[in-house]
Amino acid sequence: MIALLIRDLKLALRAGGGFGLALAFFLIVVTLVPFGVGPDPELLSKIAPGILWLGALLACLLSLDRIFALDWEDGSLDLLATSPLPLEGVAAIKSFGHWLTTGLPLILAAPLFGVLMNLPATGFIPLILSLTLGTPALSVIGTFGAALTVGLKRGGLLLSLLVLPLYVPTLIFGAQVAQRGAEGLSITSPLLMLAGITCGTIALLPFAAAAVLKANLR
Template sequence: MSVFLALIRRDVTLALRIGGGGLLGATFFLIVVLLMPLGVGPDPAGLARIAPGVLWAAALLACLLSLDRLLQADHEDGSLDQLALAPLPLEAAVLAKATAHWLTTATPLIAVAPALALTLNLPAPAYGALIAGLVIGTPALSLIGAVGAALTVGVRRGGLLLSVLVLPLYVPTLIFGARAADQAAHGLPAGPSLLFLGAVTLLALAISPFAAAAAIRVNLR
């Protein structure tokens, strides 16, 4: 457990030191959401109608922005080979790296989401469902992204290939996350959508570390 936590701490420290994931993702999230009223017009009713989908799509793309460095830097400096040989199971190492990615990328988005939702005139009843959905659903984005990063590790300029691989797998999280906020905005119970969102995250938690570890082992041969 101490090695697992140390790996998380190392990745978080590196991400903060180089000014990566969190700041870049939050800035991208901010720009996309603030540009939306300029593109679709300032009509409050229209903005409120599209707000859940816009916020979730922007959060998804912001998380995707830093995925190509999740394993690539470790591959380039040889750390990935050391992780594969370390006493810590490779599956646990992948889970630690996905956790660090979530902490540095998704948590800043969750923190600024309420302020940005205000600019899109999101109805007040939907705020709780939006934040709950982001907390429940964004771990799946990092876990699924870890599989894509493992499949493309070592591929030169594999960012586009990574996006093609993981975006279809992000669709259930996008649908249930946006639907939960939309249902809450219309006074409907958001619980069922949040439960489905949680099921997607749990499924990703059960499968992704093993799939990513297998892909890494193949790429390191």
Template sequence: MIALLVRDLRLAMRAGGGFGLGLAFFLIVVTLVPFGVGPQSELLARIASGILWLGALLACLLSLDRILALDWEDGSLDLLATAPLPMEAIVSIKALAHWLTTGLPLVLFAPVFGLLLSLPEPGYMPLVLSLLLGTPALSVIGTFGAALTVGLKRGGLLLSLLVLPLYVPTLIFGAEMARRGVEGLDITTPLLMLAGITCGTIALLPFASAAVLKVNLR
């Protein structure tokens, strides 16, 4: 399992998968927002949490088609399917690799990008915590979408259409948690909802992804 994780991390760095690409896109979104809505600090502070969460979601979406596509193209996915390792574990490792190369960098750099949007000081900790809780769900859901569209030519658009509706609950509660943190309100309810969504996706979706992959590999 560790060898497979290391392999996927190396592929992400070599093939330009998610490593660096998500951060670059996140930075572009954060940089362009003040040009679109105006440079007023009060306005930016009001919308900063939502913009940062939306940017993180779209950044994760960029590299989803590479989670399984490279293994499908070189035949590695067929070999992995015949390995002693259960397909559910393989899918979980790939989701973890995607989060480590895409989600985790976004969590670490979110405070820096928050400065560019004049995010109030009380909002930094809830923002980072919401991203830390929510981005694993984005990777697991994205892996499920990648399993559904693996092998399809130009399936990137279809993947986005399938995954985006599933991302909405995570986006709602993640942004709400960050917003409440900015306003000094209690964040317990969105935090529990976000944690529940993430735990539910991690517990259930690897089995669904594995079942879909087995059908596609027949």
């Protein structure tokens, strides 16, 4: 499993779908928002949590189609399906690799982008906490969507349409944690909901992704 994770990390960086692309997209979103809504510091401070979470979510979408596509193209996916490693483990490792190359860099860069969006000082820790809890769910859900569309030509658009509705609960509660934290309110309720969503996706979706992969490989 460790060898598979290392291989996926190397492929992600070599294929251009690693942290650089996600961070660049995240930066573009944060930079363009003031041009669209105006440079009012109070307005930017108010919408910063939602914009930062939306930018992170969209950045995660960029590399989802690469999770299984490269393995499908070179035949590695067939070898993985017949290896002693169960497909559930393969899906879990793929999700973890995607989070390491996409979600983790976004978490580390979020404070800097928060400064650009005039995020209140009280909102930085809730923002980082919400992204730390929420981005693993984005990667696991994305892995399930990638398993559904593996082997399809031009499946990137279909993948986005399938995954975006599943992302909505994570987006709502993640943004609520950051928003309430920035306003100095209690974040316990949305934080627990976000943690529950993440734990539920990690527990269930690797098995669903494995079942879909088995069906697609027949």
